[in-house]
Amino acid sequence: MTSDTMSLVLRFGLAIVIIGLGVFAYWLINQRLLVRASSNVFTLLKKLPDKPVLVYFTTPDCAPCKTVQRPAIDRVSKMLGEKLQVIEIDATERPDLAKVWGVMSVPTTFLLDPRGEARYVNNGVARAEKLLEQIQTL
């Protein structure tokens, strides 16, 4: 292996490590968000017991919410019917909830298992396939 190739491989490896550290930091932040969400489930007054819940934070002027997130949630909701409860929260009407749940941007979706533990958080748009995959593990 020439020194140029070695250097390229080393630099590629270093880039992967640096990016990996960034992803790990992001994962840690998400874990903190999940803990925070789990401790604030009581703020969801409409939550039904013993049912997985999708908590969807949105705002009226959020374009990706309308064009991508809303259709994805409708699709998931249609497929699962009564097996899933969807709670939509308008962050402009309930800034208090957005604050206690640690929502920094919209759309943000949380998935709670039937015991009310927050298991997944999606910052930004989450496609129907991803939501279904997450719900199946609850």
Added chain:
Amino acid sequence: MAQILQKVDHSALKTNQIIIISLNVLAFILNLPVLAAFVAVMMGIGSALKIPGFGFVYKNLLKPRGWMKPDVLDDNPEPHRFAQFLGFLFMTVGSASLFLGAAILGWSLVWLVVALAALNAFGGFCVGCAVYYWLGRFNLPGFSKQPPTGTFPGMKPKIGASL
């Protein structure tokens, strides 16, 4: 007094950030200071023209083909321009350091820009904007804008205009 916000397409900003991240990481892997310098130049041109440096990719390619949807929010464009200008300064010093042989300093600055752009693109937090609003608290000339109502300084706005 309530301020008048403008329409800011955050998809254009996000495209700009993702291209900056990609080109800088590629520059590091391929050890191409000239590519980092190219990013600096594009950010400088963007700062001068008051547009995102790589916004043309979104405007002419991604948006017309529907590959990226507009995400227009009521926001202040000035902090985003300031953030890009800060990035331009870091990239310029970083590129100059690379050409002068100070590789560690140069690549550190390039990675700093990558980290800040990633935080903005994927986390919705613009550090440069937060610095802008922070400087505004000292009544410095040119830093007159306030964060949109209900928005933490630097965070992507969640709510509508406060006209």
